[in-house]
Amino acid sequence: MIQPARATARTQVAVIGAGPAGLLLAHLLAQDGIDTIVVETRTQEYVAARIRAGILESASVELLTAAGLGDGIAAHGDEHRGIYLQWPGERHHLDFVDLVGRSVWVYGQTQVQHDLVVASEAAGRAVIYGVTDTALHDLDTDRPSVTFTTADGASERIEADVVVGCDGSFGPSRSAMPASVRRTWERTYPYSWLGVLADVAPSTDELIYGWHPDGFALHSMRSADVSRLYLQVPNGTDVDAWSDDRIWDSLQTRLGEGIDGWSLAAGPITEKSVLPMRSFVQSPLRHDRLFLAGDAAHIVPPTGAKGLNLAIGDVALLAPALAAWLRSGDRSLADAYSDTALRRIWRCEHFSWWMTSMLHTSADPFDAQLQLSQLRWVTSSNAGAAGLAENYAGLPFGF
Numbered sequence: 001m002i003q004p005a006r007a008t009a010r011t012q013v014a015v016i017g018a019g020p021a022g023l024l025l026a027h028l029l030a031q032d033g034i035d036t037i038v039v040e041t042r043t044q045e046y047v048a049a050r051i052r053a054g055i056l057e058s059a060s061v062e063l064l065t066a067a068g069l070g071d072g073i074a075a076h077g078d079e080h081r082g083i084y085l086q087w088p089g090e091r092h093h094l095d096f097v098d099l100v101g102r103s104v105w106v107y108g109q110t111q112v113q114h115d116l117v118v119a120s121e122a123a124g125r126a127v128i129y130g131v132t133d134t135a136l137h138d139l140d141t142d143r144p145s146v147t148f149t150t151a152d153g154a155s156e157r158i159e160a161d162v163v164v165g166c167d168g169s170f171g172p173s174r175s176a177m178p179a180s181v182r183r184t185w186e187r188t189y190p191y192s193w194l195g196v197l198a199d200v201a202p203s204t205d206e207l208i209y210g211w212h213p214d215g216f217a218l219h220s221m222r223s224a225d226v227s228r229l230y231l232q233v234p235n236g237t238d239v240d241a242w243s244d245d246r247i248w249d250s251l252q253t254r255l256g257e258g259i260d261g262w263s264l265a266a267g268p269i270t271e272k273s274v275l276p277m278r279s280f281v282q283s284p285l286r287h288d289r290l291f292l293a294g295d296a297a298h299i300v301p302p303t304g305a306k307g308l309n310l311a312i313g314d315v316a317l318l319a320p321a322l323a324a325w326l327r328s329g330d331r332s333l334a335d336a337y338s339d340t341a342l343r344r345i346w347r348c349e350h351f352s353w354w355m356t357s358m359l360h361t362s363a364d365p366f367d368a369q370l371q372l373s374q375l376r377w378v379t380s381s382n383a384g385a386a387g388l389a390e391n392y393a394g395l396p397f398g399f
């Protein structure tokens with residue numbers, strides 16, 4: 001059968017994935033006069049509706065604000081001085097502003113994604129949703145390209161100077177890196193998170209990370225009227241095996257045991273899902289004309305609230321690097337991108353593993369004593385608390 005001719009478009013940077021990494025990269029490149037086309041396999045509505053991260057580091061807020069994307073954060077974000085760490089009978093507040101001079105912000109990824117889509121549409125940027133068969137070609141030449149099938153079945157090609165994989169954990173970009181140069185590290189944890197969104201005012205002013213013999217629990221939030229909570233559950237947990245009553249009872253036990261005068265307000269659960277816990281890094285983040293950013297390059301367990309912030313951090317490095325290369329031929333930042341990004345990635349990988357290991361319980365009583373000892377130290381030692389604060393509140397993008 002004669003293949004239909006591919007319609008071909010031409011741009012400077014072809015971006016695969018319209019999640020926060022892809023749309024923020026296109027936004028920042030546009031501010032440097034660099035043209036992009038973004039292709040996305042899901043619909044815009046699907047991407048917008050995904051319930052994911054909830055915490056922005058100060059550096060992320062500063063970058064988004066400087067890029068003209070801060071109005072939503074200023075109007076609806078909630079600045080937090082720190083978090084609570086607790087175990088049965090004890091709850092301790094760590095004040096990041098006192099400890100390291102930086103705060104964090106509660107502003108959901110869905111809100112970040114909304115702000116990026118609004119900015120993208122206002123600028124008339126090309127984002128093609130609903131594509132299939134995405135494939136990357138000629139990445140080791142000066143004419144790399146991306147081919148795909150559009151939602152209405154047309155075969156298309158984008159020719160670019162550079163291709164950036166912002167296609168998350170399951171996109172094609174990772175494996176487009178030649179096996180001869182790529183290296184991966186991975187750790188799967190022996191537990192998952194059951195996450196719920198509930199139409200009820202939070203029962204705390206700042207996030208509570210709770211160690212408990214029954215398992216870890218986290219009280220987060222999305223607004224003054226919406227709570228976001230998580231429970232450690234075994235891998236393979238069927239979310240339907242957890243009734244709303246069972247969820248609220250477990251959360252009350254794990255977050256309230258021995259905390260006099262405190263109780264958890266329950267309310268209608270509007271979303272619940274089970275999230276597996278994984279650490280993953282792929283190196284390098286660049287080979288010839290292919291770059292990786294965000295979850296396409298790394299995954300962290302959400303305990304350290306780093307996933308979205310790492311994606312923003314990668315793009316904060318990559319956008320100026322590509323702009324320098326494509327506008328003035330200066331490749332120095334592009335050549336340094338992978339090594340620079342990986343330093344911060346591994347710091348966040350370690351912190352996310354450390355928080356996860358400290359707070360998630362196993363059947364091993366020796367582990368439990370180690371965890372409680374670490375929690376007592378972190379909440380009573382200025383040095384221990386500052387170490388957690390420095391990492392949670394976020395290190396400079398160039399770290």
Ligand code: FAS
Nearest residue numbers: 017019020021040041053134167168171294295302307308
């Ligand atoms: P994303 O995965 O957001 O975006 C990648 C995009 O590429 C997707 O829209 C995908 O559809 C698209 N794509 C994939 N294959 C493609 C193809 N072949 N062609 C075209 N497009 C393709 N982080 C936290 O900090 N806290 C949390 O609580 C938290 N919860 C999470 C819950 C879940 C279920 C998941 C999956 C992640 C969670 N994360 C959390 C991490 C998350 O926030 C990511 O770090 C963040 O979405 C990273 O953004 P991107 O790199 O843009 O990847």
Ligand code: PHB
Nearest residue numbers: 053054220302303304305
């Ligand atoms: C969230 O609000 O979704 C959230 C907050 C902190 C985390 C993980 C998730 O560590």
